[in-house]
Amino acid sequence: MTKKIGLIDYFLDEWHANNYPAWLRGSAAEQGLDWDVAYAWADTDKPGGLHTDDWCIAHHVQRAGSLAELVERSDALIVLSPDHPEHHLRLSELALQSGKPVYIDKTFAPDLATAAKLFEMAAAGGTPIFSTSALRYSEQLVALPAGINADSISHLSVTGPGAFENYAVHQMEMIVALLGTTVTRVKSLSAPNGGRQLLIEFEGGRQASFLQINNAPFQLLLQPKGEAEGYIVPECTGFFPELMKQMLLFFESGVPPVPREQTLAVMALLDAGRLALDRRDEWISVAR
Structure with a gap:
């Protein structure tokens, strides 16, 4: 049975969200892994950009009715918002309580204090967490x-x-x-x-x-x-090809390929x- 990836973003019409679905599907096929980018949810629509519904149609992804629904229906989660990390703590909260593997895109957090909070939330939820620059x-x-x-x-x-x-x-x-x-x-x-x-x-x-x-x-x-x-x-x-591979292997195993200590050192x-x-x-x- 195909395992489902859910995308969480501040708004979806941005460079990473516009490329990750196809890249992840291609990487899954290359590795013989049964994963698909199935759901997406965005906090808002990009001013002057694609509406969330139009983005989902273009990328063959189902729009989740709520963030809670997306977290519930997905087997692994990606929190994007790569150029707005100030939203990561809020956007990641439910995902980090889920126990499901969560990848948080660069930049992991706006500062070291917030980064520490994200790891604390993940530990409290028993949730594997991973972040890196490609x-x-x-x-x-x-x-x-x-x-x-x-x-x-x-x-x-x-x-x-x-x-x-x-x-x-x-x-x-x-x-x-x-x-x-x-x-x-x-x-x-x-x-x-x-x-x-x-x-x-x-x-x-x-x-x-x-x-x-x-x-x-x-x-x-x-x-x-x-x-x-x-x-x-x-x-x-x-x-990016290696990042997609590592992300999918993380979703499979639940073992982060980058130690928490290194991510915190980057933030520091x-x-x-x-x-x-x-x-x-x-x-x-x-x-x-």
Whole structure:
């Protein structure tokens, strides 16, 4: 019997919701998994965009009459609203009480305190929960040798595009995925009206640098400790297919592929980075 995925969104006519149904169906078929995106519910309609009914028709999804109905009828749940994480706590509440696997899209929460509340709600409901930026699953990161890990990396540099509020999570996810959760402090060296540049320190003297420029590709430069040659990734690609695969495997097993500690570390970095951008050349401690 086909298992049902329910989509919860602030409004459905947005880039992730417009692509996830087809991608998830294709990934399920490739893996031989019997899952379908069956239901959707949105808090509102996008101003100037598709009405929820029209979106559901276009994507072959049944509109749920209420959020409670969607949670009841679904076997697994995806909370979207990728550019409006301030709604995630409210939109996730019923899902996190359900005991059914819940994926919450990037950015997981607007701040670390809200992120902690989401995990607390999931624990109270006995609900498996998972969140990540898709960049964690770029082909190039997945293909790095097994010996390239938090213990072996001396310095990591990442670049990317967009605004800090909704795109910095992608670079922070790569940093935490490769360097771990022992981040200690952040400093901004950004120039007025220029790109956003952060220096990030970890325990043991390891460092990462973050550069965000409007049209930069997602890139990665990595220096292992010692005399080893570095790695240069001129562009990070192919991340959404692996994210869809990991999401479906999570729905099957109920085992989150990304540890809670890493997601909270990403959120702590975002909080500290946001503050550092307002206090140039001042070290900002990262919450632990």
